[in-house]
Amino acid sequence: MIESFQSQAIIKQNHIFPFGADTAYKQLSDKSYLFRIAQELDISHPYTIFCQGKDIDPNFSSIAAHIPLPAVLKPALSRIHTSHGWLKTSVRYAQTADDFMRIAATTPFDSHSFLIQERIHGPGVGIFLLCNQGQTEAFFAHRRIREKPPSGGVSVVCESIDPPHEALDAAKRLFQRVGWTGVGMVEFKVDKRDNRPKLMEVNARFWGSLQLAISAGVDFPYLLYKMALGKDCSGPASYRTGLRSRWELGDLDHLLIRLKNRSSLLSLPEDAPAKSKVFFNFCTDFFRSSIQNEVFKWSDPKPFFFELKQYVRDLRK
Known part of the structure; x- marks a missing residue:
């Protein structure tokens, strides 16, 4: 097993980095690529328009026909390398058509890939996985209670829950599609309109609320360590729910x-x-x-x- 794992992991100077290839990481981190995969796999997600730089309808008419206000403008990458260094991006919300055109004319939207999406109202759910060459070894889920910023972002209070079946299945298929090796989280919002989890983003790395998973009984760092050694890294069939x-x-x-x-x-x-x-x-x-x-x-x-x-x-x- 260790040989098959090492064929996917990064090995430098006799050290094993228990994560998959850079290509798979970029595919999961680039939201333009991610949501195209979601469309291919028929994974539920917000209605999405893909944009590049200045290719925005100045009258806003074609966009408004599909996406009601407030609309979400989401850079494809959370960090963009520029000639002046790394630029940290953030999601913006357009309350009016004038808001939309003003935001679209600012950096990074005026020169880099971004998405326009309908805003999904509902509780946030995170699905967390450990995968080996796309196959799920362990999983965990939590519900977001409070976030920073309050409009949606990093979870500051969350609760362990049984994973919603559709969200867990979608997360597994995404990581299987790119053959991911390592840990990662897939973020959803449960749409109040139809009670279905809609894909928000993927972070192919450890996450801020990791301690909750460990306290609930899924020790992802230890399981990742075992996977790197070629040992059995299967997670528990169940874990403690209701823990915050x-x-x-x-x-x-x-x-x-x-x-x-x-x-x-x-x-x-x-x-x-x-x-x-x-x-x-x-x-x-x-x-x-x-x-x-x-x-x-x-x-x-x-x-x-x-x-x-x-x-x-x-x-x-």
Whole structure:
């Protein structure tokens, strides 16, 4: 087994990097390529228009016929290499046609590939996999409760759940399609209109809420290590559900963003709670037994205080 694994992994100077080829990584990370694969595999996803640079209808008519406002403008790559270094991109929301044309005329939309998608309203679900040459060895799923930014982004509070069958099947088929070796996450939103999970993006790497999977019983780092050694790396058939994980300082950011800004400026989901509810949940979650801190541990508090020091430094800047 180790020989077949090493044929897919990257081996340099007698070290094994237990991830697949660079080509497969780029295919999963490039959203233009990813959503074309989704169309090929008949995986449910938002209605999507593929764009390159300035090829936008100045009258917005052809787009509005398919995608209602608010529309989502999503760069194909989360980081783009330019002559001035690496450019970090972000998803933008157009509330009006004027918003749309203004955003489309700014960097990186004016010169790089991006997608225009309908906005999906519903809870976020993450499917997490360990694969060997496209075959799933272990899986896990969580539901997003709060995110940073509040409109949708990094999960700051999430809960372990049984994976929705359609989402798990779609994630497996995506990784099988590119022959992925290693860990990765596939993000969905469960569309309130039809209760079906719609593909959002793929991150072919470890994820921020990894500790929740480990606490629930799926130790992905250890399983990846076993796979690199050619040992049995099959994950458990089940894991603990209903367990919640909280990134403390990320959740604080979520709270501050909500309190400091008008809701109309944050492109919030339709069911976003009121500011008073956000503040109440933030405070009471400190006392919920089902919630585990992601960083702070009484047995090892130093990582939290290191992160807190950086957080305060950034606030001062």
